[in-house]
Amino acid sequence: MSKNKTYKISDLATEFGITTRTIRFYEEKGLLAPKRAGSTRIYQSADRVKLKLILRGKRLGLTLDESLDIIGLYDPAHGNIDQLHQLITKCQEKRTQLQQQYSDLEVMMLDLRNAEKKYQTALAEATSSHQTKIPV
Amino acid sequence: MSKNKTYKISDLATEFGITTRTIRFYEEKGLLAPKRAGSTRIYQSADRVKLKLILRGKRLGLTLDESLDIIGLYDPAHGNIDQLHQLITKCQEKRTQLQQQYSDLEVMMLDLRNAEKKYQTALAEATSSHQTKIPV
DNA sequence: CATTACGTTGACGTTAACGTCAACATTTAC
DNA sequence: GTAAATGTTGACGTTAACGTCAACGTAATG
Numbered sequence: 001m002s003k004n005k006t007y008k009i010s011d012l013a014t015e016f017g018i019t020t021r022t023i024r025f026y027e028e029k030g031l032l033a034p035k036r037a038g039s040t041r042i043y044q045s046a047d048r049v050k051l052k053l054i055l056r057g058k059r060l061g062l063t064l065d066e067s068l069d070i071i072g073l074y075d076p077a078h079g080n081i082d083q084l085h086q087l088i089t090k091c092q093e094k095r096t097q098l099q100q101q102y103s104d105l106e107v108m109m110l111d112l113r114n115a116e117k118k119y120q121t122a123l124a125e126a127t128s129s130h131q132t133k134i135p136v
Numbered sequence: 137m138s139k140n141k142t143y144k145i146s147d148l149a150t151e152f153g154i155t156t157r158t159i160r161f162y163e164e165k166g167l168l169a170p171k172r173a174g175s176t177r178i179y180q181s182a183d184r185v186k187l188k189l190i191l192r193g194k195r196l197g198l199t200l201d202e203s204l205d206i207i208g209l210y211d212p213a214h215g216n217i218d219q220l221h222q223l224i225t226k227c228q229e230k231r232t233q234l235q236q237q238y239s240d241l242e243v244m245m246l247d248l249r250n251a252e253k254k255y256q257t258a259l260a261e262a263t264s265s266h267q268t269k270i271p272v
Numbered sequence: 273c274a275t276t277a278c279g280t281t282g283a284c285g286t287t288a289a290c291g292t293c294a295a296c297a298t299t300t301a302c
Numbered sequence: 303g304t305a306a307a308t309g310t311t312g313a314c315g316t317t318a319a320c321g322t323c324a325a326c327g328t329a330a331t332g
Contacts, residue, residue: 010278020279025320039280039327056240059233063318070244073251081255088248094241097195101234104192105227108206112224115209119217146308156309161290175297175310199288 007043012051026054029064031071049074060094143179148187162190165200167207185210196230 013020026032027041031054034041043051050071057067069083149156162168163177167190170177179187186207193203205219 008278019321021322022320024280029319041279056244058319060237060240060244070247073248084248084251084255088245088252091241091245091248094237098234098237098241101196101230104196105230105234108192108196109224109227111206112209112220112227115220116224119220144308155291157292158290160310165289176299177309194289 005045007048009041009043012043012048016051016055018055023051026051026064029068031064031068062090066090141181143184145177145179148179148184152187152191154191159187162187162200165204167200167204198226202226 007015009020009023012018012023023032027034032043032047032050034043034047036042053070053074054064054067057064057070062070066087069087072080073084073087143151145156145159148154149159159168163170168179168183168186170179170183172178189206189210190200190203193200193206198206202223205223208216209220209223
């Protein structure tokens, strides 16, 4: 008994902050397969969930093909164990990558703050004409 | 008195696991400007550092133009304070993004492990023909 | 009922960051 | 000294994930 709300393409587009073109593109790629009313696409809550999965994958840097695999896992009778293990492996790699990115980011922030300090010091020296103490 | 070791293009390529084409491409884009011996490129430790900065930026998802800015910060007389602040802002956004990615990843891992369990349960039931207890 | 908004398909364009290949010069290794 | 490796420039190709039209039909609104 899942909610059987339906959505128009623009509903989903605005909800998720993407364009309708994008949604149709996902369909072209086999990630979505909405019902139709005539030629008009009708999306159901299952489609909405799939879209969510796609966007989550996207944030994590997955390709659409990889997201397609993920969707497959929710789709009964489409769960391939090898594929599943591949995805898990990919996630672990992603975790490693995220750790690397964190450390990269830390270093970069340090560098930037140092550059900022240098800049401010240079500025201070320039405006105060090498004064060491601020006069009272 | 910085180390004045020099490098050939292939030295750097193998050290950093990139292709020579990539290095030349970075030069085309103005990120590197090695000395030349005739037509052959000669890289110095400063160039090597720049390359490191580029690759760090790349890991963090910076564009080459953004890495160019970063290089500029190390290059005296090229430090623009606005640019610096933009970079800091970008780093903060990146941090937020990384946090989002972490949480996305956690959820995804949970999903995958659940899918795995389901799969194994299904498998066990199939092979044991619905036995509940293992015979002694 | 006219206009505006929204929907459709199909084709082609875009961007970043290289890959690939040609055609050639120069080193390096044996 | 000759073959194999490495270097060069220049041009064109590639890929993913859409954007941007065009040309058209349908729906909603005042």
